[in-house]
Amino acid sequence: MRPGEDGSRGAADRSPLLSITDLVISVPGPDSKQTPLVDRISLTVFSGERVGIIGESGSGKSLTALAALGLAPPPAQITGGTITIDGIDMLAAPERELNRVRGGIVALVPQEPATxxxxxxxxxxxxxxxxxxxxxxxxxxxxxxxxxxxxxxxxxxxxxxxxxxxxxxxxxxxxxxxxxxxxxxRPQLLIADEPTTALDAVTTRGILHLLDELSKTDALALLLISHDLDLVASHVDRVIIMYAGEIVEEAPTERIFNEPRHPYTAALLRISREIRSPEARKRTLSAIEGTIPAPGSWETGCRFAPRCSRARPACFAQHPELVAHGGGRAVRCLFPLAGAPS
Ligand SMILES: Nc1ncnc2c1ncn2[C@@H]1O[C@H](COP(=O)(O)OP(=O)(O)O)[C@@H](O)[C@H]1O
Ligand SMILES: [Mg+2]
Structure with a gap:
């Protein structure tokens, strides 16, 4: 059952199962200055909710997934923010309690199953x-x-x-x-990090169907991580788009899908649709020009600006904030595609 469906629990009286606020994950550089890899990420997952995190390789998805359990692979370390699971402070609780929470409340299906x-x-x-x-x-x-x-x-x-x-x-x-x-x-939240990346199309569908089933029959909340927006969209209620260590857009799935506002979200959608359309196989894929900037070489302005066909001079000068657009949507863009911030 999705939250609220039973009519007994409104949004106001629910507290999140997982709550991440202003998470920063960094690596110490040669001059002992910290280089951020994940930069002030905030997200919540409520009981029974299905949330997708989408972004290109290197955007910080796996680090965010590990951090959700209070873990970071050295030399990366959590250097800022708060993480609570079912009200438990994952950055301060004693090891015994952390071990009870890890696997017992939130479980991770890691990106590399073989290892x-x-x-x-x-x-x-x-x-x-x-x-x-x-x-x-x-x-x-x-x-x-x-x-x-x-x-x-x-x-x-x-x-x-x-x-x-x-x-x-x-x-x-x-x-x-x-x-x-x-x-x-018997966790309440399953974090699945790229669960279908190495699989063929039929096997991929089988795995996503299994996750759908589990979320329905066990009221299991899901945090589904992928680089493929189109693939994941029909399996989650809400989507978070990450780029270069930060969230650039988040919204209920339908809104993201029908009306992306961040140019990066629009480009991701276009690419995953082209991959699946038969005519597109004959055309050249409209890959996004350029590559995702490595941590430590992020622009002062918008991190996507160098690859954005709509970028204006202001985009290179000013780092945009994540601005609420109403209806559960937030966008980090000075000139979003449509609609005005509320
Ligand atoms: N343990 C680590 N130490 C240093 N850098 C890391 C570590 N793990 C990941 N990174 C870097 O952090 C960035 C984000 O990594 P990751 O979260 O794995 O991205 P994604 O899962 O979105 O592909 C990448 O640039 C990656 O090279
Ligand atoms: Mg990853």
Whole structure:
């Protein structure tokens, strides 16, 4: 059930499951000055809500996903902002509490599934071990819960998947095992970082369908991360577009889809639609000219300006703020495509 559908909980009396405010993730440079990689990101995910984070490779999506659990891969470190999960301060809580929250309230399906499994243990053994970390159950009960989770993620027959080793599974099967692992602590929010990137179109549809099912049957909230706006759009309620470490647009999915306001969002939409249209295969793809700027070389003005066909002199001089446009939309652009800020 989506929040509010039961009519008992209005937006005003809900507190978010995940709340990130002004998150900064940095790396120390040679002169010990910090270089930001993720720059003042704020986002919330409510119980049962499905949110997408979209952006090109290098925009800071994976770092944001890790930070949601209070983690950053060294040398990157969280240098600013607050992160709370179910009201728990992820940057200050004792390790025991953090371990309860990680996996037990919010679970992450990491971007590289192959590296998350140990090649020398069977899938069933590893799944049972993780279940026993989160639940006070016997080895035998853990094994039957593991088989249940494998079945629930569409892996058949569960017993033979449980006996398999990572290298014996296809990319799609591996991704389902990762989702089963993430579900083993009965989380309320699943963060899936590029869950379909290495998969073919049919397998991709299967994984997205599984995530849809889980969000419906278990009221599981989803934070779905991808570089493909068109692909993810029909599976989330709200979309956050990231560029060069910051949010450039966010809105309910329909609004983003029907009326993008940031030129970068519009370009992402155009590209993913062209990839899918049969005529476009005959045309040259209208890739966005240039590349995403590396951390440390961000412009003083708008970070997208050097690649933006609509950029004016002011765009290079002034860094735009994320401005509310009403109806749950916010845009970081001095000259948005349509409509006026409220
Ligand atoms: N542990 C790290 N140390 C230093 N830089 C990092 C680290 N992890 C990622 N980065 C850099 O931070 C930026 C954002 O990375 P990432 O969050 O992985 O992007 P995305 O997931 O959007 O592709 C990239 O420029 C990347 O090279
Ligand atoms: Mg990533």
């Amino acid at each position: 998350a499994l140990n090649p020398v243990y069977s899938v069933g053994f590893q799944l049972s071990e993780v279940i026993r970390l989160h639940r006070d159950v016997s080895r035998q009960d853990a094994r039957s819960i593991a088989l249940g989770l494998l079945a629930r993620t569409g892996l058949r027959p569960p017993a033979s998947i449980a006996r398999a080793y990572a290298h014996q599974l296809s990319g799609g099967q591996l991704q389902r095992v990762m989702i089963a692992l993430a579900l083993s602590g």
